[in-house]
Amino acid sequence: MSTRREAVREALTTSSGFRSAQDLYADLRADGSKIGLTTVYRALQALSDAGEVDVLRTDEGEAVYRACDTESHHHHLVCRVCSTAVEIEGPTVERWAAEVGAQHGFTGVTHTVEVFGTCAECSRA
């Protein structure tokens, strides 16, 4: 486990929302780090493979990452203005997805669920 990867992990942890690889690279450089973009991508890939961060895609196809509090399966409620994300759990959805899959004879059913909105704070502005 290298220092660089730790740096990326920390940059992610200190942020409350989803960040893109390019964002993180910019953050790290701004903090004086001499890290390279390639390394940021590699670190994110490794962290994501290890299941230590969640990944999803923006509507524009950009990959965004987030270090989550829990490693168990969960979803996110993301503010579309400030990108802050709240981790949410939904036994309801889990059950629903499994049922729907089973009804149609599908096996190995998984699902992706993301909820977007404008958070209370950003709504006020």
Added chain:
Amino acid sequence: MSTRREAVREALTTSSGFRSAQDLYADLRADGSKIGLTTVYRALQALSDAGEVDVLRTDEGEAVYRACDTESHHHHLVCRVCSTAVEIEGPTVERWAAEVGAQHGFTGVTHTVEVFGTCAECSRA
């Protein structure tokens, strides 16, 4: 409404799963059409703006399209092998997403839900 756009729409309609722009381009060329890649992209953009097709992103960030039977809000159960998609509705999820958003003070809540699995036919193989 041009002929080209119709061709793209039809190429989509005759397919039961999600197809990428490049896939459709290949299909159309294989059928002898002299359509350009640019036009395929433009047609898909237009159709998607008009709400006539659904768009989502693969894990690799590629945009995939599908002409759906209903124009109302719905989700998909997609086979991860043959990419066939079944349209599904879920009052349960709709309600859940709205509730979760409201509980955290979010406004203008929307959501994306996709369910993946291996369809009955592909499971057999």
Added chain:
DNA sequence: GGCGAAAACGAAAATGGTTGTCAAAATTCT
């Protein structure tokens, strides 16, 4: 049918996020 304006087309170039290459630098092992 002919004409001109406007919309649609398509080839090629530009863009932008992401991945591959490879030599240099850092770390580990002995």
Added chain:
DNA sequence: AGAATTTTGACAACCATTTTCGTTTTCGCC
């Protein structure tokens, strides 16, 4: 210390998508 291994980062390569721009087609109108 010295060799072997891993990590790193500058740069080039990729690839889906978008932009550019000159050409072609379509449409409304005479």
